[in-house]
Amino acid sequence: MANNKITVALLGAGYIVDYHFSALRLLPNVEIKAVCDLNRRRAEHFADLKGIPRVYADLGDMLAHEPLDVVQVLTPPHVHFQASSQIIAAGLDVMSEKPLCHTVADCQQLRDQARAKGKLIGVTHNFLYLPVYEKLVADWRSGRLGQIDQVDIIWNKELGQLRGGPFGSWMLQTPTNILFEVAPHSFAHLVHLLGGLPDSIAVEVRDKVELPRGLEFYRRWEIRGWKGNTSIRIRFAFIDGYPEQYIHVRGTNAVAHVDIEHNTYTCQEHTPKPFDVDHYANVVGPAKNAFLQANGTLAKFVLYKMKLLKSAGGPYAQSIARTVASFYEGRHSGTLDERISPELGQAAVNLAEWVAREANLPAPQKPAESFMPAAPAQKPTVLVIGGTGFIGKVLVRHLCESGYSVRVLARDPQSCPPELAQLKLEITKGDFTDPDSVAAALNGIEQVYHLGRGVGNTWPEYLKTDVEPTRKVAELCLKHGVKRLYYTSSIAIYNAGDPSLVITEATPADPNVISISPYARSKVENEQILLDLHRDRKLPVIIFRPAIVLGRGGSPYHWGVVAWPYNSVCLVWGKGNNPLPIVLVNDVAAAMVKAIAVPNIEGAAYNLTSLPCLTANDYLDEFEQHAGIQLTRIPASNWRYYLESLAKWSIKKVGRDPGAAFPSYAEIKGRSFASTFNSSKAQRELGWTPISDRDTLIKEGIWAPVDEFLK
Known part of the structure; x- marks a missing residue:
C-alpha cells in the first residue's frame, strides 16, 4: 500500500x-x-x-x-x-x-x-474472507475434493427484530427484503464457489409471521437448484434455536465442511489404511483438527482482549478487517480481489432477485403508512418517556384505562407496538437524550413518567446517555411547571446478599454494587440528582424501584432470575433456593398510576415487590414443564463466580479495557437475593395491593411470557 x-x-x-x-x-x-x-x-x-x-x-x-x-x-x-x-x-x-x-x-x-x-x-461480503472459507476454496479449486456433487449452505439464526422491532426497518417492509439484507452472505458464497449463477432453482417458503402495520415475514426459506450435475441447497431459518452457519461440500474424493459459526474447517478423505482404520482416522483426524482450530480461535480472542494482538479478535471482526484491507490494497494496485468486486456483488443480487421471483409469494399489500393509535379525545396531560418498553407499554394502557390522556415519546413512531396502537393516545417522535424533543413533548403536560434508560458498557457512556439526559429532563420539567415527575429506578442498587437483612426504601445503595455495574450506578446517580433538585428547587419527583418484573410482553429469559448466556443454558446464583422479589408488570403499572392521586408524597421512593414465594429453581421448573423443554442449569457457589469474574478482569486489565472494574464478592453474593424486600410503604401510602398468590404469579409471570415467546 x-x-x-x-x-x-x-x-x-x-x-x-x-x-x-x-x-x-x-x-x-x-x-x-x-x-x-x-x-x-x-x-x-x-x-x-x-x-x-x-x-x-x-x-x-x-x-x-x-x-x-x-x-x-x-x-x-x-x-x-x-x-x-x-x-x-x-x-x-x-x-x-x-x-x-x-x-x-x-x-x-x-x-x-x-x-x-x-x-x-x-x-x-464479509464471510468470504474467513481463513476457514479460504481453505475450502483452495481445496475446491485444487481438485482435492474431486468432482463436486453437492453444495449445502445453511443460515439458521434467530432474527431478533421479529420480536421487538424496530418494525420500521427496510428489511421488514416486504417479505423478500430479507433476501437483500441477510441472504447476500450466503448467495455470495454460492456464486463465488460455483463461479456464477446456478442453472436452475426452486424455492419453498414457510412459517409466515404477522407484524405491525400489516407487514408479513417468512421465517423459513429453502432454495434447491442445479449447476450442471452439482446439486445445490440453501436454507434459512430465522427462528429461535441453536445458531448454525455452515457450508458443506461433497465431492467424489472428499467431503469439506466450513463451520462459520465456530470458525473451523474440516476435510474428510480416504487414507491408504484398511477399511475400519480408515473410518477411525476420518473421525479422529477431523476432530483433532477442529480441536486445534478452536484452541487457536480462543487464544486469539484472549490475546486480542489483552491487547497483545493488534488484529481483530473474533472471526467475524477478523473477516471484516481482512475484507477492508483487501479493498485498500486493491485500490493501490488497481485490481480488486474477486471477492469484493462489483461483478460478484451484482451476481449475488441477481440470485436474490431470482429467488424472490421463484418464491412466488402473494403480492404484499401496501403497509399502512403508519401504525399509529387514534388520537385521544382530550389534549394529553401525561407524558410517558420509555412508553414502548416492557413496563412502559403496560403503564400507558393503565393510564388510558384510568381516564388519563397520554402522550408517548418514541424514537420511531412508525414502529409503534401493537399494544399501543389499540389505544387512544398521542405518539410524538423524540428521545429523552434530545432535550429539544423532550421540550416539545412537554407542551400541556402535567405528569411525566421517565422510564427511559441509557445504553453502553462503561460509566462514561452511561453518564452521557443516561445521567446527563435525566438531569436535563428534570430541569425541563421545572421550566415547564410539571406537577409531578415519576422516575423508574431499580432494586439493582441494593446488595441483597445478607439473609438477615430486610431491605426497605431507607436501605442505602451498596458501593460494592454500583462500583461494578454502570447501570446500577446510573440509577443511584439519577436518584441523587433528582432528590437534590427536589430539595433545592422543589422538583416534584417520586421514585419507583421495581423488583424482578414478570408478565405478558416480557421475556421468559429474565436476567433477574438467573443469568442466560444462551436460551438453553442458565447460570443459577448459588443453589437457587432463595425466595425472589417478584412482581407482576400489571401491579407495577398500577402502583405508578395510583401515585398521581396521592398528595404530599413528593421526594418519596417506593420499592415495588410482592411477597416472595418463588425461588429461581421454582421458576425454572415451571418454565421447563410449561414449555416442554429441558434447560441446562448450572448452579455454582459465589466463590466460583467470583474467581471466574476475577479471571475475566485480569484479561481486561492487561488489555487496558477502560470498562474493567475489579470484581466485588458482595455484588456477586447479592445476585442470589438472600435478603428480604419490604414494600409495605407502597402498599400503605399508595393503597397498592400487589398479587402475591403463587398460582397467579406462575400463570401470569411465567406461563404467559413462555407462551408468547414460543408462539
Whole structure:
C-alpha cells in the first residue's frame, strides 16, 4: 500500500460501523476524517467515542466540505445506490457493505457510472474472507475434493427484530427484503464457489409471521437448484434455536465442511489404511483438527482482549478487517480481489432477485403508512418517556384505562407496538437524550413518567446517555411547571446478599454494587440528582424501584432470575433456593398510576415487590414443564463466580479495557437475593395491593411470557 494518507469517511453510524472503524484503524496509511448519519446525535456519540474529528447529518454537505478519497457506505440496502452514486459523482471511491444495491438494474448503472468516472467500488461480503472459507476454496479449486456433487449452505439464526422491532426497518417492509439484507452472505458464497449463477432453482417458503402495520415475514426459506450435475441447497431459518452457519461440500474424493459459526474447517478423505482404520482416522483426524482450530480461535480472542494482538479478535471482526484491507490494497494496485468486486456483488443480487421471483409469494399489500393509535379525545396531560418498553407499554394502557390522556415519546413512531396502537393516545417522535424533543413533548403536560434508560458498557457512556439526559429532563420539567415527575429506578442498587437483612426504601445503595455495574450506578446517580433538585428547587419527583418484573410482553429469559448466556443454558446464583422479589408488570403499572392521586408524597421512593414465594429453581421448573423443554442449569457457589469474574478482569486489565472494574464478592453474593424486600410503604401510602398468590404469579409471570415467546 502507498505511504500517502488515504482520507476516509464513514456513512452510517449503526451496528456495523464499529467493525469498519476497527478495521480501518489497522491500516497505517488510512485517516478517518468524518462520520455521517441522518441521526446526527448517533453520529456525534460515535465520533466522540472514537475520536473522529467531524460529524455530518447530510452526505452532500460532507462531500462538499471534506477532502476525501473513499467513503465507506454502511447504510440500509435501499440507500446504497443513491449514496454510492452521489459519492462516485463527487470523484471518490466507494467501499460498500453488502449488497452492492438492492436491484440488478441499480448495480449495473452504478458499475457503469464508476467505470466512466474511473472510480472503484468494493463490496464487503464479509464471510468470504474467513481463513476457514479460504481453505475450502483452495481445496475446491485444487481438485482435492474431486468432482463436486453437492453444495449445502445453511443460515439458521434467530432474527431478533421479529420480536421487538424496530418494525420500521427496510428489511421488514416486504417479505423478500430479507433476501437483500441477510441472504447476500450466503448467495455470495454460492456464486463465488460455483463461479456464477446456478442453472436452475426452486424455492419453498414457510412459517409466515404477522407484524405491525400489516407487514408479513417468512421465517423459513429453502432454495434447491442445479449447476450442471452439482446439486445445490440453501436454507434459512430465522427462528429461535441453536445458531448454525455452515457450508458443506461433497465431492467424489472428499467431503469439506466450513463451520462459520465456530470458525473451523474440516476435510474428510480416504487414507491408504484398511477399511475400519480408515473410518477411525476420518473421525479422529477431523476432530483433532477442529480441536486445534478452536484452541487457536480462543487464544486469539484472549490475546486480542489483552491487547497483545493488534488484529481483530473474533472471526467475524477478523473477516471484516481482512475484507477492508483487501479493498485498500486493491485500490493501490488497481485490481480488486474477486471477492469484493462489483461483478460478484451484482451476481449475488441477481440470485436474490431470482429467488424472490421463484418464491412466488402473494403480492404484499401496501403497509399502512403508519401504525399509529387514534388520537385521544382530550389534549394529553401525561407524558410517558420509555412508553414502548416492557413496563412502559403496560403503564400507558393503565393510564388510558384510568381516564388519563397520554402522550408517548418514541424514537420511531412508525414502529409503534401493537399494544399501543389499540389505544387512544398521542405518539410524538423524540428521545429523552434530545432535550429539544423532550421540550416539545412537554407542551400541556402535567405528569411525566421517565422510564427511559441509557445504553453502553462503561460509566462514561452511561453518564452521557443516561445521567446527563435525566438531569436535563428534570430541569425541563421545572421550566415547564410539571406537577409531578415519576422516575423508574431499580432494586439493582441494593446488595441483597445478607439473609438477615430486610431491605426497605431507607436501605442505602451498596458501593460494592454500583462500583461494578454502570447501570446500577446510573440509577443511584439519577436518584441523587433528582432528590437534590427536589430539595433545592422543589422538583416534584417520586421514585419507583421495581423488583424482578414478570408478565405478558416480557421475556421468559429474565436476567433477574438467573443469568442466560444462551436460551438453553442458565447460570443459577448459588443453589437457587432463595425466595425472589417478584412482581407482576400489571401491579407495577398500577402502583405508578395510583401515585398521581396521592398528595404530599413528593421526594418519596417506593420499592415495588410482592411477597416472595418463588425461588429461581421454582421458576425454572415451571418454565421447563410449561414449555416442554429441558434447560441446562448450572448452579455454582459465589466463590466460583467470583474467581471466574476475577479471571475475566485480569484479561481486561492487561488489555487496558477502560470498562474493567475489579470484581466485588458482595455484588456477586447479592445476585442470589438472600435478603428480604419490604414494600409495605407502597402498599400503605399508595393503597397498592400487589398479587402475591403463587398460582397467579406462575400463570401470569411465567406461563404467559413462555407462551408468547414460543408462539
